[in-house]
Amino acid sequence: MITCGIDIGSRTSKIVLYDSSTGKSLASLIEDSTYNQKELAGSILDKALENCGLKQADVACTIATGYGRNLVETADETVTEITCHARGARTVFPEASAIIDIGGQDSKIIFVNGDGLVRDFMINDRCAAGTGRFLEVAARIFGVELDQMGEVSKNPDQQVDISGMCVVFAESEIIGLISKGVSRSSILNAVERSITKRLLSMAGRGKFGQQVVFTGGVAMNSGMVRTLQQEIDRELLIPPIPQITGALGAAIIAFEKSRKNK
Amino acid sequence: MENAMPVTESPAKIDIIEWDALYQTVSQELLSRYNYPCMIDDEIKHGLFPPSAFLSEGDTRLKVLKYDNSFAALRLWNFLLSEEDRLWEARRGGKKIFGVMKDLGTASIIPYAVKNSVGFYPDGAWWTPCIMELSAGLLDIADKMGVKEDCCPVRATLGAFVDGKRFPVPDLCIGAVGTCCDDYSAIMQRIEALGNKFIWWELPLNKYRNKPENDRQLRKLVDFVADELRAVAKAVGEVAGEEITESKLHKTIQKANNVRRIIRRIRDLAYGVSPAPIPALETLICEMVVIHFCSDIDDADPVLGGMLAQAERRAGLGWGIASEDAIKIFWVNPVADLKMMNMIEDAGARVAGSEYLISHAFNIIDENKPPFEALAEAVLADPMIGPSEDRAGMIIKEIQRYGAEGVVISQIPGASHCAYETNLIKNIIKDKLGLPTLEITAPSICDGREAGFSTRFEALCEMINERKR
Numbered sequence: 001m002i003t004c005g006i007d008i009g010s011r012t013s014k015i016v017l018y019d020s021s022t023g024k025s026l027a028s029l030i031e032d033s034t035y036n037q038k039e040l041a042g043s044i045l046d047k048a049l050e051n052c053g054l055k056q057a058d059v060a061c062t063i064a065t066g067y068g069r070n071l072v073e074t075a076d077e078t079v080t081e082i083t084c085h086a087r088g089a090r091t092v093f094p095e096a097s098a099i100i101d102i103g104g105q106d107s108k109i110i111f112v113n114g115d116g117l118v119r120d121f122m123i124n125d126r127c128a129a130g131t132g133r134f135l136e137v138a139a140r141i142f143g144v145e146l147d148q149m150g151e152v153s154k155n156p157d158q159q160v161d162i163s164g165m166c167v168v169f170a171e172s173e174i175i176g177l178i179s180k181g182v183s184r185s186s187i188l189n190a191v192e193r194s195i196t197k198r199l200l201s202m203a204g205r206g207k208f209g210q211q212v213v214f215t216g217g218v219a220m221n222s223g224m225v226r227t228l229q230q231e232i233d234r235e236l237l238i239p240p241i242p243q244i245t246g247a248l249g250a251a252i253i254a255f256e257k258s259r260k261n262k
Numbered sequence: 263m264e265n266a267m268p269v270t271e272s273p274a275k276i277d278i279i280e281w282d283a284l285y286q287t288v289s290q291e292l293l294s295r296y297n298y299p300c301m302i303d304d305e306i307k308h309g310l311f312p313p314s315a316f317l318s319e320g321d322t323r324l325k326v327l328k329y330d331n332s333f334a335a336l337r338l339w340n341f342l343l344s345e346e347d348r349l350w351e352a353r354r355g356g357k358k359i360f361g362v363m364k365d366l367g368t369a370s371i372i373p374y375a376v377k378n379s380v381g382f383y384p385d386g387a388w389w390t391p392c393i394m395e396l397s398a399g400l401l402d403i404a405d406k407m408g409v410k411e412d413c414c415p416v417r418a419t420l421g422a423f424v425d426g427k428r429f430p431v432p433d434l435c436i437g438a439v440g441t442c443c444d445d446y447s448a449i450m451q452r453i454e455a456l457g458n459k460f461i462w463w464e465l466p467l468n469k470y471r472n473k474p475e476n477d478r479q480l481r482k483l484v485d486f487v488a489d490e491l492r493a494v495a496k497a498v499g500e501v502a503g504e505e506i507t508e509s510k511l512h513k514t515i516q517k518a519n520n521v522r523r524i525i526r527r528i529r530d531l532a533y534g535v536s537p538a539p540i541p542a543l544e545t546l547i548c549e550m551v552v553i554h555f556c557s558d559i560d561d562a563d564p565v566l567g568g569m570l571a572q573a574e575r576r577a578g579l580g581w582g583i584a585s586e587d588a589i590k591i592f593w594v595n596p597v598a599d600l601k602m603m604n605m606i607e608d609a610g611a612r613v614a615g616s617e618y619l620i621s622h623a624f625n626i627i628d629e630n631k632p633p634f635e636a637l638a639e640a641v642l643a644d645p646m647i648g649p650s651e652d653r654a655g656m657i658i659k660e661i662q663r664y665g666a667e668g669v670v671i672s673q674i675p676g677a678s679h680c681a682y683e684t685n686l687i688k689n690i691i692k693d694k695l696g697l698p699t700l701e702i703t704a705p706s707i708c709d710g711r712e713a714g715f716s717t718r719f720e721a722l723c724e725m726i727n728e729r730k731r
Binding site for chain 2 (some may be wrong): 067078079080081082083106117118119120121123125204
């Protein structure tokens with residue numbers, strides 16, 4: 001049975017076609033989200049199907065998730081990104097106890113119990129200082145590619161802190177630090193620690209457990225991985241393509257629903 | 263019971279346009295029995311109007327809400343939305359107007375003990391930025407006066423006093439201070455500084471609740487509050503030109519208790535029966551009516567009575583506005599944006615229990631005790647004037663009573679009590695009941711963040727559904 005998961009995020013949209021006979025993803029695609037999310041959902045589905053030589057009729061069930069989930073016309077149902085990320089992460093790492101997802105515009109911490117069920121979650125969608133957006137701002141200021149930031153921030157020559165409660169103020173702080181002659185490496189390191197601090201403050205007294213999965217585009221940033229690992233004092237588990245975790249979860253939920261309805 | 267008569271047979275939530283169509287089906291004879299004022303084309307008209315009629319008063323938020331489709335709900339909305347116009351009419355009619363502030367439910371009874379007096383709740387202006395979608399500019403006025411958004415949105419009350427368009431300047435404001443939220447205490451003081459006449463009374467800290475070993479201390483508190491309320495009654499009597507005797511107060515307490523008995527029954531049906539016979543939004547409004555009778559204690563009784571009859575009838579027929587398996591959510595703290603009450607239901611849930619900081623207004627006041635003593639005991643049950651652990655304990659009892667499966671704690675941005683106690687309450691609920699608990703911060707208008715709130719509500723429902731499976 002082929003099922004489909006579509007995750008329409010605020011920055012990127014992802015699709016996974018899942019083949020239950022092999023238990024693997026047949027195809028996945030990631031594209032930048034556009035204003036017309038309805039059209040985008042249709043076009044990434046068409047592309048993914050074309051890549052696999054499939055037709056829409058071959059897909060038994062489609063679940064849409066993410067910010068724009070209600071705009072996906074081909075979806076049979078919608079499920080929130082909280083449930084989908086948890087399911088996707090547990091599929092890749094069956095013992096996962098917590099999922100940290102940092103996307104372009106929001107961040108989430110999801111705690112799951114021993115049965116793989118979500119037991120608590122927190123979302124930050126108000127403060128860009130705890131999201132990938134802050135990394136983008138910092139990368140732009142320093143002219144560094146996002147995937148190179150981790151290398152640059154690896155060896156700071158001094159510890160500086162960014163205390164700004166929002167990206168706009170934090171950006172001013174960065175400019176201030178530059179004018180004081182603080183190195184690029186130290187400032188980018190401070191940016192990563194600032195995002196981490198803001199993110200982890202959401203968790204309150206929530207316990208991460210041993211198997212913490214890091215998903216979302218920011219999980220590909222080695223500097224953020226390093227800083228988060230230091231803060232929570234354990235090695236993070238990162239799926240091979242961390243951005244598609246929600247879409248994978250959605251495709252698997254679609255399979256479970258189809259099986260149940262048969 | 264005319265209010266038990268439904269406009270349509272099956273309960274549903276309908277929008278403002280659908281209400282317009284439904285309104286056309288109501289008999290003119292029935293409509294002509296009501297006399298609620300509404301400003302239409304710059305002229306006050308009286309009757310019973312569809313919600314859309316109040317758009318001309320600037321209540322534009324009504325456009326996005328979904329309403330219960332019963333006649334009883336239509337009357338409830340007219341009662342609520344006509345309050346400001348009724349206050350202006352009371353002023354023109356020579357009635358004395360008392361602004362009862364902060365205690366949320368007890369001191370408001372006192373002005374009704376004298377004739378030609380109206381007690382209202384200026385704090386209710388905190389809903390104006392929502393209902394009028396910020397067009398009244400009340401928060402802007404408060405901003406300009408230095409009471410900015412780091413303060414609770416109840417600062418809109420300050421804006422309303424300065425603006426002078428929302429309600430008439432009260433002949434006397436009755437301000438409760440002491441163990442109340444410091445934001446509002448500061449706002450009331452600013453309102454007094456504008457030249458408004460105040461009688462202040464103290465809400466003391468009650469840390470002796472539910473502890474029999476502290477009966478003696480509790481007794482002292484009751485005596486203290488009774489004396490405070492006597493002073494309030496004396497001041498009200500002086501302004502009204504009529505002494506408030508214990509006998510008059512006793513009769514008013516009986517009236518208030520009638521309203522309280524109705525709301526207790528409404529809550530039991532709305533929160534306890536499946537499917538929910540009336541929506542969360544109308545239930546919230548019914549609860550809010552009780553704290554100050556929406557400026558008319560005599561009409562509050564039949565208005566809520568109509569809602570009760572409607573709920574009883576539907577419950578008896580097994581009719582509801584949500585599906586039988588809707589997730590039962592207990593809601594903590596009121597929301598400024600009324601749309602949130604629709605949104606939680608759209609996510610597949612129903613509200614099954616609430617603690618909107620006004621639970622003490624639903625207790626029956628002891629009619630066998632001297633009235634000031636009885637009122638003092640009612641005041642001391644206020645969930646906000648004791649330790650947060652006590653409030654959490656009250657919430658837990660109510661969660662168990664209605665069998666709620668999850669909890670939403672809605673923080674009011676800038677409200678100091680939320681910052682202090684939200685985590686504490688959340689952790690106590692989790693520790694004692696293990697229920698999924700969602701914490702949100704709801705602004706006056708949630709449109710820009712609607713998708714985020716919907717995701718949270720839906721995720722909470724998914725979480726609870728997965729557990730049930």
